[in-house]
Amino acid sequence: xxxxxxxxxxxxxxxxxLRAPFEGLAPHELGELAAQxxxxxxxxxxxxxxxxxxxxxxxxVIHSGGVDLTHEGRLLDLLETGDTFGQAAMMAGLxxxxxxxxxxxxLCYRIPVAAARPLLERARDRQLSIGTQExxxxxxxxxxxxxxxxxxxxxxxxxxxxxxxxxxxxxxxVDLADRGFGILTDRDLRMRVVAAGLxxxxxxxTVMTTPVFTVTPDQLAGEVLFELLERGLxxxxxxxxxxxLVGVIENADLFSAVPRSSFGARRAIxxxxxxxxxxxxxxxxxxxxxxxxxxxxxxxxxxRVHTALLDAVIERALELAARQAPLPADGVVWVAVGSHARxxxxxxxxxxxxxxxxxxxxxxxxxxxRRALAACSVRVELVTRATGEWAAATPADxxxxxxxxxxxxxxxxxxEPLPSPPESSRAGLVTALKEIALAARxxxxxxxxxxxxxxxxxxxxxxxxxxxxxPITLIGRWAGAVAGLTGGSTPERLSAGAEQxxxxxxxxxxxxxxxxxxxxxxxxxxxxxxxxGEWPDDLVEPAAMSPLARDHLRDVFRAIASVQRRxxx
Numbered sequence: 033x034x035x036x037x038x039x040x041x042x043x044x045x046x047x048x049x050l051r052a053p054f055e056g057l058a059p060h061e062l063g064e065l066a067a068q069x070x071x072x073x074x075x076x077x078x079x080x081x082x083x084x085x086x087x088x089x090x091x092x093v094i095h096s097g098g099v100d101l102t103h104e105g106r107l108l109d110l111l112e113t114g115d116t117f118g119q120a121a122m123m124a125g126l127x128x129x130x131x132x133x134x135x136x137x138x139l140c141y142r143i144p145v146a147a148a149r150p151l152l153e154r155a156r157d158r159q160l161s162i163g164t165q166e167x168x169x170x171x172x173x174x175x176x177x178x179x180x181x182x183x184x185x186x187x188x189x190x191x192x193x194x195x196x197x198x199x200x201x202x203x204x205x206v207d208l209a210d211r212g213f214g215i216l217t218d219r220d221l222r223m224r225v226v227a228a229g230l231x232x233x234x235x236x237x238t239v240m241t242t243p244v245f246t247v248t249p250d251q252l253a254g255e256v257l258f259e260l261l262e263r264g265l266x267x268x269x270x271x272x273x274x275x276x277l278v279g280v281i282e283n284a285d286l287f288s289a290v291p292r293s294s295f296g297a298r299r300a301i302x303x304x305x306x307x308x309x310x311x312x313x314x315x316x317x318x319x320x321x322x323x324x325x326x327x328x329x330x331x332x333x334x335x336r337v338h339t340a341l342l343d344a345v346i347e348r349a350l351e352l353a354a355r356q357a358p359l360p361a362d363g364v365v366w367v368a369v370g371s372h373a374r375x376x377x378x379x380x381x382x383x384x385x386x387x388x389x390x391x392x393x394x395x396x397x398x399x400x401x402r403r404a405l406a407a408c409s410v411r412v413e414l415v416t417r418a419t420g421e422w423a424a425a426t427p428a429d430x431x432x433x434x435x436x437x438x439x440x441x442x443x444x445x446x447x448e449p450l451p452s453p454p455e456s457s458r459a460g461l462v463t464a465l466k467e468i469a470l471a472a473r474x475x476x477x478x479x480x481x482x483x484x485x486x487x488x489x490x491x492x493x494x495x496x497x498x499x500x501x502x503p504i505t506l507i508g509r510w511a512g513a514v515a516g517l518t519g520g521s522t523p524e525r526l527s528a529g530a531e532q533x534x535x536x537x538x539x540x541x542x543x544x545x546x547x548x549x550x551x552x553x554x555x556x557x558x559x560x561x562x563x564x565g566e567w568p569d570d571l572v573e574p575a576a577m578s579p580l581a582r583d584h585l586r587d588v589f590r591a592i593a594s595v596q597r598r599x600x601x
Contacts, residue, residue: 041066044141047095051114052580053152065151070142071095074134081118081132088121088128091148097138101477103130103593110135110479114579119152120587121594123545126538129594172256172270173249176279182207185214185237189225192216192236203267203280206240213269213277214240246271249278254333256281261294262340264302294320294337301344307352307407314345314408318562321379331555332376332521332548339375342383342410343368343442349404350443357397363390363447369434371505374521376551379558380568386435387416390447422451427464437465437513452518462513469506470596474589475499478582481575496557497570500550500585503592504543507599511535522547539595546591549584556581 044066048054057065072092074080080099081088099111111117121128122145143151181195181204192204196218206214216236224230224239246269247256260268260283270278283295297313297320304310320341324334350366367386371377385405387393398416405412415431425432436453453461475485475494482490483499508522511529520528523544530540558568574582 044069048093048141051093052578052583053116057151065143065147068144068147072140072142074138074140076134076136076138078134079131080134080138080140081128081130083127083129083131086127087125088118089145091119091122091143091145091152092117092132093141093143095139095141097140098135099132099138100135101130101132103476110477110484116583119148119583120542120590123149123152126542126594129590129597170253171250172247172253172281173278175253176270176281178202178280178282180205180277180279182277183236185240186235188233189216189221189230189236189239190232193221193232201280202282204236205269205277205280206236206242207277208242212242212275213244213246213271214242215244215267215269215280216240217267219266244269247281248273257283258333258336258340261298261337262343264298264344266295294324294341297341298344301341301348304348304352307349307404310345310348310352310404311407311409314410317341317345318379322559322562325555325559331552334555335377335551336375338379339372339377342372342377345408346385346405346410346412347443349408349410350401353397353400353404356400357394359393359397359444360391362445364393364444365389365441365446365450366443367435367450368440368442369431369438373434373438373440373519374505374525375440376505376521378551378555378568379562380570383410383412384431384434385412385414386422386431386439387414388419388422388435388446388450389416390419392416392418419448419451423453425453425461427461427468433461433465433509436461437518438509440519462510465506465510465513466599469503469510470600472498472503472506473596474503474592476593477586477589478574481573483574492575493571493573494585495570496550496554496572496585500588500592501547501554503596504547504550507535507543507592507595508547511540535595535599539598542591543595546588550588553581553585 041063045059045062048065049057049062054062054065074097080092083103093116094111094113096113099115099117101111101117117132118128179199179201181192181199181201183192183195183204183206185206185208196202196204202218204216206216208214214237216239220239220241225232230239245259245263245265247259249270249272256268260266266283268281270281272278297317300313301310304313317338321334321338324337329337346366365388367373367388369384369386371381372383377383393416398414402414405414422432422435425436427433435451439450441450473486475483477484479490482492483494485491505522508525508529511534512518512520512525514534515525515528515532517525517528526535526540526543529535530537554570557570557572561568577585
């Protein structure tokens with residue numbers, strides 16, 4: 033039974049203003065929303081949404097009564113006054129994937145998609161995603177500030193230094209014609225010229241760096257910043273697709289996107305002379321993550337910074353360990369796997385270290401590496417195998433599956449191609465990846481202060497990684513494998529899988545959105561633990577979660593479950 037509300041708009045506004053995601057709206061916004069809201073009454077037992085009822089076009093808020101969500105006769109969730117439902121399917125333009133039935137006489141406010149969609153998008157960005165840093169999402173061409181000094185390779189070092197001083201620049205670009213560009217920085221002048229006693233009359237080509245890492249004018253500042261951080265660089269020439277030099281971007285131009293301390297830590301890691309010094313730097317990294325969070329940097333970007341800094345610590349620790357047991361010039365490679373490979377680490381992540389070798393590492397190196405990493409607070413399980421042993425993976429060997437399908441080389445130079453599954457077993461392993469992903473079932477919802485898991489059991493705590501993050505990353509691992517990817521983030525793997533037809537575009541986008549929400553919630557929990565002086569874990573008590581966080585977790589659970597159902601044979 034439905035009726036268009038012509039009176040009592042103030043009551044609707046008052047009710048919505050007390051509940052997420054409406055509590056942040058201005059009074060005039062609440063008034064406009066109330067004017068578009070309809071009231072609907074459902075007697076106990078009446079169906080409100082059905083699985084085969086077509087796309088959801090309204091967001092519903094329970095004013096009084098209760099609603100049971102079920103799928104194929106199995107209870108998914110129990111909703112009560114103030115709870116919302118239908119938003120995930122409405123945002124995706126899909127059927128709900130569950131049945132919503134009034135558990136008692138129920139009054140709902142029904143908000144049309146045109147009014148609800150922008151509201152939910154703004155609410156998510158404002159209250160959960162911690163905000164978007166505007167400079168982080170600008171093209172680097174708009175952030176160029178420094179004067180560009182350009183010279184020929186035969187120009188003397190003294191002349192280049194004079195040009196840099198006159199322009200107030202701390203770098204110079206060397207034009208190598210059809211061979212691209214070289215670069216000379218103020219640090220190069222100190223370290224390669226002054227400290228080395230090189231005559232200033234020498235040509236700049238003798239001390240420049242080439243080839244150089246370059247970026248295009250339209251690349252986003254945040255992406256470039258992470259590239260500089262991962263590579264330990266401070267400058268990058270900006271070069272158009274036609275090969276024309278546009279300017280030089282410096283990390284200082286981008287510090288509005290990520291605080292300066294990240295780059296300071298990156299340089300300090302590279303300069304550490306012994307393990308004790310490196311360990312002291314590593315112990316300070318959690319404070320940098322807290323600083324990033326306070327600077328309102330998005331969770332996935334914090335994950336990339338965290339990964340870049342941890343990569344640098346691991347690489348430097350392994351370099352220092354090699355002084356005790358020198359490694360061969362090539363043939364021993366540390367491969368990051370899982371969330372580490374995807375650059376999706378959080379402070380509570382467990383790292384798995386896989387070493388691929390063509391010849392075994394020298395005696396003592398493994399133990400020296402373990403001691404060095406432990407001193408730097410890097411909790412890692414280190415496993416070494418020959419290339420062929422990794423390639424002979426079975427579905428039960430998750431670490432080996434990571435090396436084959438979810439990896440990123442981190443340290444060392446390979447002597448032969450990194451392992452890949454034999455053609456005779458590849459199809460079977462990819463099928464196994466899908467089966468593993470579909471078996472990672474999320475909880476179904478919440479009942480009061482407990483979480484409902486498969487089978488109807490109730491738990492007082494939830495493992496947010498297992499429940500909300502891992503099911504999505506496992507689908508992404510399978511989708512990426514179908515597309516032939518062994519690297520990339522979870523969103524990149526899902527998109528690649530969609531391009532290859534492994535998963536629909538709409539399902540890929542649904543999971544990408546759900547992953548963003550789940551990752552934000554997991555990182556927020558870890559950061560709260562760090563701020564309280566505790567080591568972070570993934571266990572969360574539903575009773576301690578905000579109503580909005582619980583609503584978003586419900587959306588994540590339902591999104592995963594709906595995609596898993598569509599992917600099931």
